[in-house]
Every structure is written in C-alpha cells, then in structure tokens.
Amino acid sequence: MSRKIKKITYLGLYTAVAILLGYIESLLPVITAVPGMKIGLANLAIVLVLYQFGPLAAFMVQIVRILAVGFLFGNLFGIAFSLAGGMSSLIVMTLIKHQTVFGITGVSVAGGVTHNIGQILIASALVKNNQIMYYLPALIVTGVTTGLLIGLLCMEIRKRLYKYD
Amino acid sequence: MKKRDIILITAILAAAFAMTFFVNRDSTEGESLRITVDGKEYGVYRLDRDQIIKINNTNTCKIQEGKVWMVRADCPDQICVHHKPLDHTGGSIICLPNRVSMTIVNSRQTDTPDTIVS
Numbered sequence: 001m002s003r004k005i006k007k008i009t010y011l012g013l014y015t016a017v018a019i020l021l022g023y024i025e026s027l028l029p030v031i032t033a034v035p036g037m038k039i040g041l042a043n044l045a046i047v048l049v050l051y052q053f054g055p056l057a058a059f060m061v062q063i064v065r066i067l068a069v070g071f072l073f074g075n076l077f078g079i080a081f082s083l084a085g086g087m088s089s090l091i092v093m094t095l096i097k098h099q100t101v102f103g104i105t106g107v108s109v110a111g112g113v114t115h116n117i118g119q120i121l122i123a124s125a126l127v128k129n130n131q132i133m134y135y136l137p138a139l140i141v142t143g144v145t146t147g148l149l150i151g152l153l154c155m156e157i158r159k160r161l162y163k164y165d
Numbered sequence: 166m167k168k169r170d171i172i173l174i175t176a177i178l179a180a181a182f183a184m185t186f187f188v189n190r191d192s193t194e195g196e197s198l199r200i201t202v203d204g205k206e207y208g209v210y211r212l213d214r215d216q217i218i219k220i221n222n223t224n225t226c227k228i229q230e231g232k233v234w235m236v237r238a239d240c241p242d243q244i245c246v247h248h249k250p251l252d253h254t255g256g257s258i259i260c261l262p263n264r265v266s267m268t269i270v271n272s273r274q275t276d277t278p279d280t281i282v283s
Contacts, residue, residue: 077262106170113177127204127259127266140181144174
C-alpha cells in the first residue's frame with residue numbers, strides 16, 4: 001500500500017474516531033461542578049494523529065471534527081467555542097511536543113489544560129463577566145486529570161499500534 | 166511517563182493552587198443579584214425577597230430564602246439549570262448560549278464590573 005493512501009485512510013479513521021468520541025462524551029451525564037468542564041475524549045484521537053502524522057494532519061482532523069460535531073449536535077455558537085478551545089490546545093501541544101523533553105503524557109496534559117483555559121477566556125469575553133475566572137483553578141485541575149488519563153491511554157495505544165505501522 | 170512530565174504536571178497544579186489565593190472568594194452572604202445580558206445590565210434584585218424573574222423569554226430564575234437558581238433555559242446544554250444555587254458574594258451562574266450572567270453582589274458594590282479587554 002502506498003504511503004499516501006495509508007495516510008489518507010488513517011486520517012479518515014482517526015477523524016471518525018474523534019467524532020464518535022465526541023458523541024459518546026455528549027451522551028455521558030454532565031458533571032456540572034464547573035461550567036465548561038469537559039473530559040475531552042476526542043483529544044485522544046488528536047494526540048495520536050499529532051504523534052503519528054505531525055501537526056498539520058492534527059490540525060486538519062481537529063477542524064473537520066469540530067465542524068462535523070458542531071453541525072450534527074450543536075450550533076454555530078458551539079462551533080466558535082470549540083474552535084477556541086481546540087485550536088489553543090493544539091497549538092500548545094505542538095509547541096510542547098517540539099521541545100522533545102516532554103513525553104506524550106506531558107503533551108496531553110498541556111493540551112487538556114489549555115483547552116479549558118481557552119474556552120473560559122472566550123466565555124468570559126462573550127458574557128463580559130470576569131467573575132467566571134473563579135472557575136479557572138478548578139478547570140485547570142480537571143484539565144490536568146483528564147489530560148493525564150488520556151496521555152496514559154495514548155501511550156498504551158501507541159505501543160500496540162506500532163505493529164500495524 | 167517521563168520524569169519531566171511529572172514536573173510539568175506538578176508545576177501546573179501548583180500554579181492552579183496559587184491562583185486560588187489571588188481569586189479572592191468572598192464568602193459573606195450576598196445581598197443582591199445582578200443579572201446582565203450580553204454584558205449590559207438587565208436588573209438588580211434583592212435576595213431577601215422571594216420572586217421569580219423572567220429574563221428575555223430565554224431564561225427564568227428563582228430567588229427563594231436568599232438563594233438563587235436558574236429554573237429554565239431554552240438552550241440545549243442546560244448547564245446553568247443544573248448549576249447549584251447561589252448564595253455567596255461573587256458566585257455566578259452563566260448561561261453561555263444566551264449570554265446571560267447572574268452574579269451575587271453586595272449592595273454597596275453595584276457599580277458595573279470592569280469590562281474585559283481582549
């Protein structure tokens with residue numbers, strides 16, 4: 001199989017997985033200790049793409065995922081909101097990964113935290129309420145927790161995916 | 166997991182912990198509820214008077230026994246409706262899709278909040 005076809009197939013598969021994970025997350029009961037709190041399951045697919053095919057491919061999958069999930073289950077407002085979180089987290093993950101001193105878990109944690117920070121900044125700008133910043137520490141802690149779990153999962157998945165590379 | 170990952174995680178958690186000191190959460194009982202829509206003030210209501218407030222036909226909130234909560238919102242996510250009732254100064258419930266924000270304030274600080282410069 002040619003390299004290019006393999007890449008296209010993989011990216012399509014990852015995009016489908018990312019959309020599905022986003023859907024699964026929307027089915028889970030909302031734990032509303034903090035508004036804007038998310039598990040960020042879809043980030044699992046994004047981190048895997050970032051490691052296997054690099055930042056450009058990860059950006060493409062992220063944009064397709066956000067648009068697809070947004071039009072299927074959300075609205076334009078939600079799309080703008082997800083783009084803010086998704087893009088800021090991907091930019092930070094790319095930068096952190098580039099430093100090579102951090103492993104996949106560190107990259108995933110940084111992504112989870114910046115996703116939450118990006119979303120709350122957009123939220124507080126939109127409602128013009130800076131009281132919302134009260135939630136920042138709690139959102140950082142949840143971002144670390146989910147990012148850690150997703151990072152560990154990614155590590156295990158990558159060990160097994162090498163066989164098919 | 167690399168050792169540096171653990172250092173990174175610890176640093177982020179330490180920063181979050183340090184932040185809780187800067188975010189000064191005043192835990193005195195609040196006196197009034199300020200509602201803003203799209204950043205503009207919609208109204209200020211006293212918390213000691215039980216009432217139901219309709220906000221622009223999109224949201225409805227209820228004040229009872231000094232606590233306030235959202236009883237209805239027409240948005241799909243319903244995050245604000247599930248939010249726990251507010252009674253302390255500085256607490257807020259925000260309905261992002263409708264840009265509705267409810268914050269508990271002391272009556273002496275009913276001046277408008279600083280706008281966010283982005």
